[in-house]
Amino acid sequence: MAKVLLIEDDGETATEIMAELVGRGFEVDWAATGIDGLDKARRGEPDVMIVDRLLPGMDGLTIIEALRKDDVRTPVLILSALGAVHDRVRGLRTGSNDYLTKPFAIIELVARIEALLRQPADNRDTTLRVGPLELDLLSRTAKRAGRPVELLPREFRLLEYMMRRKDQLLTRAMLFEEVWNYKFVPQTNLVDVHMGRLRHKVDKPNESPMIYNVRGAGFILRAPA
């Protein structure tokens, strides 16, 4: 069971987050102040931390800086009401692994925590495999059970990202940030359209689906049962 340390001064937000995470099988420890949080981060050895930036009398970034200085590499997600690009850049530069701006959908938070816990291993293989799906990183080609799948470069990038994170919920924002590397919020459902294209090529009508749309949340790539 993964251990999450939540450092958040607002009790109500903390309660909601804890309820959701506990419901999903996480073990959650909560600290309401920076000092307490730092203490628990050092002693409790959490697997992942959620840190609010605006804590009473302390910037959450200070905690991360202190931990990184002590060579504590626990992945950290920053929660912040400060959503400007430079705030975000500063947050990520401090050594945090992800940055989520308030207000957020709780499912977005959960998906990102899962992603942090399952950071893809530094895989040197030149072929990625999920069930019948095969992606050759050298020849930039894809096959599903022997059937060649013709992909445009952008579709190839998207599929590679998903295969490295199989069985994980990937939200639209995560995909847009990570695959396209864009930091703005598109007005149109860009990700859905691109995903639709990819799905059309990966899952033919007679095949069992591998790309799942999780309503209101995002997408998952899974080997067929």
Next chain:
Amino acid sequence: MSVAPASSSVRLPEFIRTTTFRWTLVASGALAFCILLMFGFVYWQTAAYMTARVDGILAGESVMIAGAAPERRLKAIDERLSQDPRRIRLAGLFGADGGRIAGNLESLPDRLPTDTPPRRVSVVRIDGEGREEQTARAVARRLQNGEILVIGRNVDELSELARIVERALEFGLIPALGLSLVAGALLSLRAQNRVETVNNKVQRIIAGDLRERLPTQGLNDPFDKLAVIVNGMLDEIEALIRSIAGAGDDIAHDLRTPLTRVRIGLERGRESAQTLPDLQSVVDQAIGRLDQSLAIITALLRIAEIEHSRRLDGFSDVALADVVREVGDLYEPIAEDKRIAFKVTADVEPIVRGDRDLLFEAVANLVDNAVKFSPEDGCVELALTRRGNECVVRIRDSGPGISASERDLVARRFYRSDNSRHTNGLGLGLSLVSAIAKLHGFRLTISSGPHCVVEIACPSLVNRPTAEPAPVYGAGVAR
């Protein structure tokens, strides 16, 4: 202004403690010093002149009398003394032993060496009117027969001169000083009054009356100039506040609309939902509308962030053609879904100075709009071309376009033309693009009439070498 120490029981009046008054004191002091110096110089020069003149007379007379025969000498002395209505002449003849022989001096003055230039001594004058001690310039000569001749002249005139100068000072300096102090106090009081008036106005402005302005007297003095500057600043602040208030109204309107829908939807769902799926669908709708409100806030903050970010902060060389091609790649499937013919061309490969992410966002926003407003089976063109010595990103769509009257309004926050009310969007896209263009110093133009054409014109740095030769006019004429 410093506060008087607690121990001091008497507080000076306010106007005395002002800087103006202190400067007046300093100026008055300097004036007094200068006057004293001047009068002193005049006195000194006059006294020196008079003394030299007296000494010359004394030397001449003494030589003349000393050179006369002894019998003529007594007569000359008598004559000299008799023709002296002002009683300033002094003369005396003394025997070798110092005994008085003739003249109006009681005794041979002490400290008057013989045969030296005239000097200042104290003498006692005796004549018909009595005995009187006087200060005089005198010269003593030893005669051939051993007698000593003393010729002198009362110089109380000089003391008289000093007194005249003193009186002039009394009558001139003291009133002048008093006058300057009064003037200083008046100036100080006047300045203080103006500060007080300004303070009253400022207090009203602080209290929220932004229409209030500082008074000016049309005198073109520093105070007036300052007031004019501050009033200019107040004009600017007032305009800003009004625009913020306007934006606030817009925000309130566009946030209230989805929030009202959320509220109504939730209320209705609570009353009427019979099953869990019913309720869930109501809640989903509510969440969707809340997300819309949040997206508006995010977009507004984003525009504010761009508007307030400093130009050139984090700017680098951006290959604009790459940005255009990437946007094309991103939107191609969306256009295709709507069966819109989407054509992306880049004739030139300019490098511009800017923020790559923001430029991408601007172009993406314009393409987003174009695709959104073009009807199915329409067409959208995204082109990068050169015009003169600038490069132009042009987005043309086959949508209804923008009327001339609306053209200036669309770049304003939240403005959405009536034609677009049924299309999803936050009405913030163009103001975002406008803010980004402004930050870069690029020109954003929106054509009116059907088939909207939006252009961003930017000065380019260099033409990156391409595999294909650039158009002939491109390389030569452009720079």
